Amino acid sequence: MFFTKKNDKPTKPGSVRETTQQALAHYYSVPEDTAGTWLHAGDNVVTVTLPFCAMSQFDALQEYLQQALADAGCREIEVVIKTAIPSAQTTHPPVNNIKNIIAIASGKGGVGKSTTAVNLAYALLQEGARVGILDADIYGPSIPIMLGNPQARPASSDEKHMQPPQAWGLVANSIGYLVPAEDAAVWRGPMASRALKQILDETLWPVLDYLIVDMPPGTGDIQLTMAQQVPLSGTVIVTTPQDLALADAQKGISMFNKVNVPVLGLIENMSYYQCSQCGNKDPIFAEHGGEALAERHHLPLLGQLPLNTRIREHGDAGTPLVVTQPDSELAATYRDIARAVSMHLALSVPAAKAEGHIKGDPISFKPV
Numbered sequence: 001m002f003f004t005k006k007n008d009k010p011t012k013p014g015s016v017r018e019t020t021q022q023a024l025a026h027y028y029s030v031p032e033d034t035a036g037t038w039l040h041a042g043d044n045v046v047t048v049t050l051p052f053c054a055m056s057q058f059d060a061l062q063e064y065l066q067q068a069l070a071d072a073g074c075r076e077i078e079v080v081i082k083t084a085i086p087s088a089q090t091t092h093p094p095v096n097n098i099k100n101i102i103a104i105a106s107g108k109g110g111v112g113k114s115t116t117a118v119n120l121a122y123a124l125l126q127e128g129a130r131v132g133i134l135d136a137d138i139y140g141p142s143i144p145i146m147l148g149n150p151q152a153r154p155a156s157s158d159e160k161h162m163q164p165p166q167a168w169g170l171v172a173n174s175i176g177y178l179v180p181a182e183d184a185a186v187w188r189g190p191m192a193s194r195a196l197k198q199i200l201d202e203t204l205w206p207v208l209d210y211l212i213v214d215m216p217p218g219t220g221d222i223q224l225t226m227a228q229q230v231p232l233s234g235t236v237i238v239t240t241p242q243d244l245a246l247a248d249a250q251k252g253i254s255m256f257n258k259v260n261v262p263v264l265g266l267i268e269n270m271s272y273y274q275c276s277q278c279g280n281k282d283p284i285f286a287e288h289g290g291e292a293l294a295e296r297h298h299l300p301l302l303g304q305l306p307l308n309t310r311i312r313e314h315g316d317a318g319t320p321l322v323v324t325q326p327d328s329e330l331a332a333t334y335r336d337i338a339r340a341v342s343m344h345l346a347l348s349v350p351a352a353k354a355e356g357h358i359k360g361d362p363i364s365f366k367p368v
């Protein structure tokens with residue numbers, strides 16, 4: 001896939017810039033012109049500024065580029081790798097301090113959308129991005145429990161704006177922090193979407209590369225209104241491999257297409273059961289469902305996650321797996337998906353022309 005490392009190397013000799021450009025294009029399977037826009041070649045230093053987060057690959061990428069330069073006879077060149085994530089263009093005005101809002105959606109309930117949203121948010125954080133999460137699941141907010149801070153309350157000094165709670169470096173806001181569950185459960189559609197917009201606009205978000213929005217399940221009026229109200233850079237659809245979930249995921253794709261929100265790809269959750277004792281993989285639902293759906297819509301399958309007891313246990317305990325077991329194979333899979341989401345957004349959605357909405361310190365915000 002486009003976000004994984006290739007084993008063979010280009011051998012053509014050339015200047016520092018040309019060699020680095022070719023090697024970088026090869027490493028990420030992108031056109032050379034694209035790789036060229038990420039490069040600055042100075043006298044003895046080449047600086048690569050990636051428009052996506054991929055911190056776990058920095059060492060390997062640096063070594064790969066250095067080797068390509070050495071092979072081309074360019075010696076003693078320092079390779080510096082950085083990340084600068086741009087704001088993607090959106091049809092609606094952006095939210096202060098947020099570069100990109102990515103919705104995590106599913107046509108069907110219970111497919112693991114919230115679990116995926118939380119672990120993906122931490123995986124993006126581990127890949128070097130600044131990340132927040134917004135629980136838009138007004139009727140069933142589960143993010144506070146999954147972050148282990150259901151008692152947290154956003155602080156407010158002016159009764160108008162909220163300082164979002166934090167958990168392990170992730171800033172978060174949720175209707176679950178603000179009103180008792182039984183109150184929100186009886187809200188009608190317009191009130192629920194107004195509440196979401198209000199939380200989004202009235203939270204004092206620090207500068208974020210990505211705000212992950214955990215959408216309510218389904219493709220009804222509420223979801224449609226929310227998708228229209230929030231300036232989304234893109235959406236990721238979570239599905240399981242069964243036919244029923246796939247049919248609903250298809251409806252989700254159509255809904256976002258209708259409101260012109262780019263669908264960045266699919267994540268197949270519970271792709272197979274993985275025994276926690278022996279590691280054996282068993283496709284208990286169905287096989288290749290996500291792959292087929294992705295192919296049909298010309299979308300990337302951004303990753304596949306197993307049905308694994310540890311994922312559920314960590315979600316229930318409020319100790320997200322990616323945070324508490326960062327060295328596990330599962331956490332590495334979430335990071336692969338995070339890099340794929342970030343890279344796909346950077347490559348497929350044009351960057352905004354200006355970033356006037358990035359103001360810095362949220363304390364300096366003027367009341368709206």
Ligand SMILES: Nc1ncnc2c1ncn2[C@@H]1O[C@H](COP(=O)(O)OP(=O)(O)OP(=O)(O)O)[C@@H](O)[C@H]1O
Nearest residue numbers: 109110111112113114115217306307308311312315
């Ligand atoms: N890959 C997985 N392996 C094991 N359990 C999982 C996995 N993904 C999610 N779960 C579990 O499945 C249940 C439903 O997950 P989650 O709440 O994330 O789904 P959802 O799609 O957000 O649900 P809702 O539609 O209610 O918002 C939870 O108990 C969660 O821990």
